[in-house]
Amino acid sequence: GQSLEQPSEVTAVEGAIVQINCTYQTSGFYGLSWYQQHDGGAPTFLSYNALDGLEETGRFSSFLSRSDSYGYLLLQELQMKDSASYFCAVLNDYKLSFGAGTTVTVRA
């Protein structure tokens, strides 16, 4: 099987930077993805790391270290609309498995 660990909640103010860590244990690992979900709606894809290093997409960046079984999502210049749940997910053996999610609350 597999397991993913991420913090349950993070609170920050507008304009701040938030880092959401994710550690995983799995077999047949292909890569680590991140998804965003607003108010129980459909999760939407943010980023994917198959190789070690940092991937940047606008205000969001994602990092992977395969040797440490660790990754993170970095949210910069936080905005109120970034209040949502964020899930890390591992792609292994052609299955996509999710962590329990981190609720990010952005305060004015």
Add this chain to the structure above:
Amino acid sequence: IAGITQAPTSQILAAGRRMTLRCTQDMRHNAMYWYRQDLGLGLRLIHYSNTAGTTGKGEVPDGYSVSRANTDDFPLTLASAVPSQTSVYFCASSDGEGEAEAFFGQGTRLTVV
């Protein structure tokens, strides 16, 4: 608009009844997934299919069955619903093996009473 359609949007079901949640995608994606989402537990994989004609078990398959007769449809059946199957169910699809970007439907909120 291309995407994934789930039906029904919500349902209240008596325990012991049979129920099929429908999922259709028009993106010609090979891989499809069913997840349930419960508070504090994130998205848990129920069943998946990597291509038409094949299915596999996820983390929480008991009490659920799926079929993949064609590329577009991936129905999830609860043979005899129990209250613990009260949840929000999401169907998703991705382009194929090793493709990490999955597209999700809007979910089905199921309450078993």
